Amino acid sequence: MKVGITLLGLYATIEDRDILLSLGRHEEFTHYVGVALANAFEDVEPLLWELAKVVESWGRINLVRQLASTPSPEIKTWILTEGSEGFPAEFMLAYIAATSGELASALSAHEIDDVVYMAAGRILMNLIAARTNPTQKNIDDYADGPEAIRRYLGHAARKQDTLEGFAPLTLIVDYLELRGGEESSVSRGTAHRRSRRSLPKGWSKKERERSATYARWILQRPVWRELIQDGLGSEDVRTFHLAEHAARWLGDDTFPVIVDRIRRSPTDDSVWTEATTRAQDIGQWNEVLQAAIERLSRHDTREVRMFPWWMLMISQEMQRFPGMGWPLVRTALEGPLVIERRFGLRGLSWFLEDGWRWPTEADDVLHLMARSDPDQDTRGWATNLLELSQSPGRVTTP
Numbered sequence: 001m002k003v004g005i006t007l008l009g010l011y012a013t014i015e016d017r018d019i020l021l022s023l024g025r026h027e028e029f030t031h032y033v034g035v036a037l038a039n040a041f042e043d044v045e046p047l048l049w050e051l052a053k054v055v056e057s058w059g060r061i062n063l064v065r066q067l068a069s070t071p072s073p074e075i076k077t078w079i080l081t082e083g084s085e086g087f088p089a090e091f092m093l094a095y096i097a098a099t100s101g102e103l104a105s106a107l108s109a110h111e112i113d114d115v116v117y118m119a120a121g122r123i124l125m126n127l128i129a130a131r132t133n134p135t136q137k138n139i140d141d142y143a144d145g146p147e148a149i150r151r152y153l154g155h156a157a158r159k160q161d162t163l164e165g166f167a168p169l170t171l172i173v174d175y176l177e178l179r180g181g182e183e184s185s186v187s188r189g190t191a192h193r194r195s196r197r198s199l200p201k202g203w204s205k206k207e208r209e210r211s212a213t214y215a216r217w218i219l220q221r222p223v224w225r226e227l228i229q230d231g232l233g234s235e236d237v238r239t240f241h242l243a244e245h246a247a248r249w250l251g252d253d254t255f256p257v258i259v260d261r262i263r264r265s266p267t268d269d270s271v272w273t274e275a276t277t278r279a280q281d282i283g284q285w286n287e288v289l290q291a292a293i294e295r296l297s298r299h300d301t302r303e304v305r306m307f308p309w310w311m312l313m314i315s316q317e318m319q320r321f322p323g324m325g326w327p328l329v330r331t332a333l334e335g336p337l338v339i340e341r342r343f344g345l346r347g348l349s350w351f352l353e354d355g356w357r358w359p360t361e362a363d364d365v366l367h368l369m370a371r372s373d374p375d376q377d378t379r380g381w382a383t384n385l386l387e388l389s390q391s392p393g394r395v396t397t398p
Helices: 003-010 014-024 025-038 045-052 058-064 073-083 094-099 114-132 147-158 163-177 205-219 223-233 238-249 255-264 270-277 283-298 309-320 328-331 338-355 362-372 378-389
Strands: 183-188 189-195
Touching: 003 014, 003 025, 014 025, 014 045, 025 045, 025 328, 045 058, 045 073, 058 073, 058 378, 094 114, 114 147, 114 163, 147 163, 147 205, 163 223, 163 238, 223 238, 238 255, 238 270, 238 362, 255 270, 255 283, 255 338, 270 309, 283 309, 283 328, 309 338, 328 338, 328 362, 328 378, 338 362, 338 378, 362 378
Parallel strands: none
Antiparallel strands: 183 189
């Protein structure tokens, strides 16, 4: 198909246009179709735009890159407001959206609509975040960055506050104040050195302080607390995460809220990620493990070949708390689902690492699984783990 699309681009006529546009709707072929259209037709931008509006992900990314030099005001506006929306386009296309979409110019108007305002916040946020990625152009590469930020803050001061508008303001503050420190660790082979992060380009110290103070002033409005409180109780996943991020940035301990969330909405994998990675001590980790036991006891996980995300996160983070988690592991090993028992075996395998104390009950459970588990692969895994556990020097604990 790809070879055929490429050849068609060399000889296509107007009658072939619809064929190419149809094939281009499949992401596997979008980039090839974009190149073929550019080779086949002189007035290609309307065709690329037509296709870009109906595809997503990398298909859209490649087409927007082709449209980056467009002189069309309509296409520029679309790139600014819609073309860079969604994952992963919002990360990969932020710089093109700012430059080709003429972000600073759009923000120069005395009033802007909510669509442009939300797009501006998203673009600035991703440009700032891209500073940590040396392969992407970021806010410091954007010549109009300082002016765009100043204009954005002016609009933010007049706009109605929403949770979606909180995160861009916090990143602007972090960027201008260099929150998190000015230094980052750089690795060269086995050597480590400290490298000072560059100051924001295009800003004097006084300008940075003034704009950061202005952004903080906006973030001090009492209405934010009301929005956060409502958002933390929302059933909508995105609203909850926006509220949790806002509360955490303001200095709140949101861990209890996250644990409550995984109990109320156990299928939200993104909250499990937050809960497992943010647990800082044994007490917090025990809360996560108890919530996991409750979820396992409901057996609401589908039988799949790969571990569900929440199981993977718990397995990985068990390394931070050596020797803990046997009650969860045992619950999984005795579960009716194959994926649950394999999750238990994976968790138990960590007890063999770095001298962790082996639970005395584990041998009996593994012997039973090795003899009678209905799944052949699980029986084999249990047998191997049992053999490894019998190695000399094993330390057991009740």
